[in-house]
Amino acid sequence: MKIINTICPNCSVGCGVGLIVKDGKVLGIYPNKRHPINEGKNCLNGRTCHKIINHEKRLKNPLIKKNGAFVEVSWEEALNYIASHLKKYNGDEITFIASGKCTNEDNYALKKLADGLKAKIGHCICNSPKVDYAEVSISGDIEEAKNIVIIGDVFSEHALIGRKVIKARDKGARITIFNTEEREILKLNADKFIKVDSYLDIDLNDFKDDLIIINAPIDTDKFKNNKFKNFKILPVAKHCNTVGATLLNIPALNREEYFNLLKDSEFLYIVGENPALVNKDILKDVDFLVVQDVIFTETADLADVVLPTRCWAEKDGTFTNFEKKIQHIKKAVDPQHKALEDWKIIKKLAEKLNINLGFESFDELHKEVMSYLKDLN
Template identity: 40%
Template sequence: MIIKHTICPSCSVGCGINLININEEVLGTYPFKKHPVNEGKNCIKGRDCFEIINNQNRIKNPLIRKNNNLVESNWDNAIHLIAKNMAKYSNNEIGLIASGNSTNEELEAIRNFAKKQGIKNLGYFMGNLPKYLGDIASLDEINHADFIFVIGDVLKDNPLIGRRIIIAKENGVEILGVDTVNNSITQINSTQYIKTDSISQFLEKNSSEFLDKLTESSVILFNKLDEKNDIEKILELSKEKKSKIMPVFKDCNSKGAMNYFLPLNSQELETLIDNVKVLLVFQDDTASYIRSLAFKGLDFLAVTASSSNKTTDLADVVLPGTCWAEKDGSFTNTVGTQQMFSRAVLAPEGILDDAVIIQKIDEQLNNSQVKK
């Protein structure tokens, strides 16, 4: 039995976990006792994250669409088909969607590829959370806050941050929760909870009534917004009260992806897709949060993924990619800490990192047989 330390891929908190590896098969996890983020604790998503590796829907060979069905192919044919279709169109007719599930190193390779090819229609999904590179509260500042304002169900979606909020409440800190739903985990654990029809409306009209307790020792946490400009209202509130803010992002490297790509919401992604004929999607299930109809105008869709999903079902070419445990790299967690990790298990034969896939596409595009 070999124990491999890694970073949990389930959300952006960046907990340390250990993978239990027996004969190159990961059979379970347990929390890394001395990790500063989760302090030896684990949530159910972290406990079960190893199932990503052994997913029954794992893609193990390149797939090419023939007669409206995806059939197994090989790397040479799949890469050639991608390059051939890219070569048919101008750079302005090609789009690229990255993912907060990729490592920083893969994202850098994808960005450099896009820059080299002159691809300008690109981004990644962040809901309505905008690009934010300003100061972020530390995890310890949650522990020592005098008042905590939570937007969204952070306690459900990000349990190890939720744990710190609950401990703060047990120590007498008042927790104000605001969301558009009832019966959330955050609602149950808040000192006061406000169900609102609109987060934007609450921030615009009701904040002064409920948020007078914010001070320079307070923290504002949020993992959802109605509109991108809601961040401006939060920043204004933070500046006025001198409070700290903590945007809690969805994917394990959403924060890191901000250094390479523009975060987009679903409407902006649909606009991107509407404006291109060829779309490359790297490790993102784009079809799970935008209308499948948005893909109808594409002439060609290529997707890298470790397991089949709604987007691979629509693709013309699917390339099997490694999951986080099968590669070296780094994630940047929600508070901006870059955490390195090493490969914990061998990938199935024939599955490649996105950085290698990008290199193969680039090399094929340089081939005179597919040049524009």
């Protein structure tokens, strides 16, 4: 038995978490008190992060839909099948969807493939604020802030940010929370709670010298040129690597932009996302659909080909958290089935298409990603 310290994959805060591994299986989680972000403290969402490893809907083999039913096939057959179809489309008819749940390495490989095919690519930021992370400097010193405005619910959704808010409040900070739902935990921990019908019509004119924590689907551009230059903005993205995908220059799409892109695609390759959960009809005009995911989702059900990927506990890589901090995840176990890393699947597919992605191993890919991100800074 040993404990592998890695990063929680369930939100963008990037808490440390230990996985208890015995006989090649993850049995539970263990606090990592040495981690600077959460000091061994994890929310319920984080403390159940290992459940995905043995999820009942876990994909085990590549699947091809034949006569309306899925058939298990080999990797070779699945990739050949995808490649043969892909060749029928022009670049502008092809769309790849990257994911804030995948590593930087996975998303980078996908972007390279999309660029090689001159195809479209984007990732859905879901309910995250829309932020140009390359431009915004993230000021995360919540504990020292005097006035904190929170748009959205960080207590339920990103509790380890909630912790910092509470520490600031203990030191005398004034907390104002805007939320579309009245929630006890918010009312009890704010000096002022304001229920709003929509996050879009929040008027921040009354607040000065504030730290504004945004955990809602707002376009932060609207704060850019306003007269309150003292605003510090702390956007909180939803997924563990939403910020990373954005920083890799994969277009960050809000829901409307995302759905428009999906509708506008003939050949659609979705990695790690599940749009059909929200709207089944959105994919009905897609000609050929590939879904690459950890579990069998509502979207996978609509696919022509489904590819099983490794979950975060089964691979190495990096996530970029809400503060733009790059953290390494560490492989704790091998998968119990044929799932491969996202980047490896993409590389194999690229080979079928005679596209050279320029890396041979994870280490080479990782180095390339790190130098790409460094150049951006």
